[in-house]
Amino acid sequence: xxxxxxxxxxxxxxxxxxxxxxxxPLPPVPLPxPxxPVSLPxPxxxxxxxxxxxxxxxxxxxxxxxxxxxxxxxxxxxxxPxxxxxxxxxxxxxxxxxxxxxxxxxxxxxxxxxxxxxxxxxxxxxxxxxxxxxxPQQxxxxxxxxxxxxxxxxxxxxxxxxxxxxxxxxxxxxxxxxxxxxxxxxxxxxxxxxxxxxxxxxxxxxPxxxxxxxxxxxxxxxxxxxxxxxxxPxxxxxxxxxxxxxxxxxIILLxxxxxxxxxxxxxxxxxxxxxxxxxxxxxxxxxxxxxxxxxxxxxxxxxxxxxxxxxxxxxxxxxxxxxxxxxxxxxxxxxxxxxxxxxx
Numbered sequence: 001x002x003x004x005x006x007x008x009x010x011x012x013x014x015x016x017x018x019x020x021x022x023x024x025p026l027p028p029v030p031l032p033x034p035x036x037p038v039s040l041p042x043p044x045x046x047x048x049x050x051x052x053x054x055x056x057x058x059x060x061x062x063x064x065x066x067x068x069x070x071x072x073x074x075x076x077x078x079x080x081p082x083x084x085x086x087x088x089x090x091x092x093x094x095x096x097x098x099x100x101x102x103x104x105x106x107x108x109x110x111x112x113x114x115x116x117x118x119x120x121x122x123x124x125x126x127x128x129x130x131x132x133x134x135x136p137q138q139x140x141x142x143x144x145x146x147x148x149x150x151x152x153x154x155x156x157x158x159x160x161x162x163x164x165x166x167x168x169x170x171x172x173x174x175x176x177x178x179x180x181x182x183x184x185x186x187x188x189x190x191x192x193x194x195x196x197x198x199x200x201x202x203x204x205x206x207p208x209x210x211x212x213x214x215x216x217x218x219x220x221x222x223x224x225x226x227x228x229x230x231x232x233p234x235x236x237x238x239x240x241x242x243x244x245x246x247x248x249x250x251i252i253l254l255x256x257x258x259x260x261x262x263x264x265x266x267x268x269x270x271x272x273x274x275x276x277x278x279x280x281x282x283x284x285x286x287x288x289x290x291x292x293x294x295x296x297x298x299x300x301x302x303x304x305x306x307x308x309x310x311x312x313x314x315x316x317x318x319x320x321x322x323x324x325x326x327x328x329x330x331x332x333x334x335x336x337x338x339x340x341x342x343x344x
Contacts (some may be wrong), residue, residue: 060215064248070204071252073257077197082266083171084189089273092183096280103287106165110294117158118303121308124151145316151309155302162298169291176284216245 124147220242 001187063211063215067252071255071259079262079266082194082263082270085187085270086266086273088183088186088190089270092179092277093273093280095179095285096176096277099172100280100284100287103169103284103291106169107287107291107294110162110165110298111290113158113161114294114298114301117154117298117305119187120154120306148309148312148316151305155305158298158302162192162295169288173288186311187269 127147
């Protein structure tokens with residue numbers, strides 16, 4: 001808008017110079033060019049210089065519009081990969097949370113299995129106590145054997161369940177590692193794409209900036225020449241034009257600073273997301289350690305159960321030996337009775 005106002009002022013100045021040329025014919029002024037010894041009237045010379053200045057200003061306006069469009073494109077190209085990066089980090093966070101939930105569920109399953117195992121052991125011990133109190137020895141031995149078989153079957157089932165849970169944990173860990181690797185690769189690709197886009201935009205902006213600098217230098221030179229020709233009447237207009245150009249440069253610089261601030265904010269947000277992901281990974285590791293401890297406890301309980309089974313087997317063997325001894329004693333008594341009867 002400021003450039004348009006300047007252009008309108010220059011057009012008004014051109015009209016005034018044309019009117020002066022028509023109304024007040026002035027003596028010609030020789031041009032300060034040694035190769036072109038031509039004399040022109042002063043208003044016409046000023047008119048030509050102003051036309052040239054108008055053309056340069058129009059070209060400057062077009063270049064500024066192109067520069068503004070390229071800056072908008074730069075913003076879009078910078079924001080799109082960062083937004084994609086944020087989306088990927090959010091997806092990674094969601095996946096980690098899902099894996100945490102799955103690990104918690106597995107932990108609950110292990111705790112339930114442990115509780116069921118202890119409950120079954122207590123019930124079996126109570127049943128053994130009741131059987132010892134109520135049943136005779138032969139039936140008691142048979143029932144003990146059956147209970148031992150049941151215990152062995154339960155232990156085998158628990159071992160199978162533990163193995164399945166371990167396999168599930170390993171699969172979840174592998175899946176987590178694969179997802180992390182894929183997301184890291186995507187992050188690297190996005191960063192590379194962002195760098196390539198920045199380089200491309202810099203290569204596009206450099207020629208435009210050079211052309212803009214050349215046009216500004218030419219405008220300044222023309223303005224100096226007009227100042228030399230018109231002196232004080234046009235000094236204020238030229239100063240206004242310079243101020244307008246400086247204001248435009250300041251606006252462009254402020255836009256770039258705002259873009260840099262936006263990029264810094266996005267980088268801070270990315271750092272926060274990365275810290276959150278690291279915390280989630282630490283929580284996953286802690287859960288895995290807890291699961292391993294639970295598995296060790298379960299294995300220790302299984303070993304204790306096996307020891308109890310061995311002790312029960314030994315008790316059964318002792319009972320069998322006692323029964324055999326009783327049978328032998330009965331046979332001896334019978335033999336003694338027979339001998340006594342024969343002697344009588």
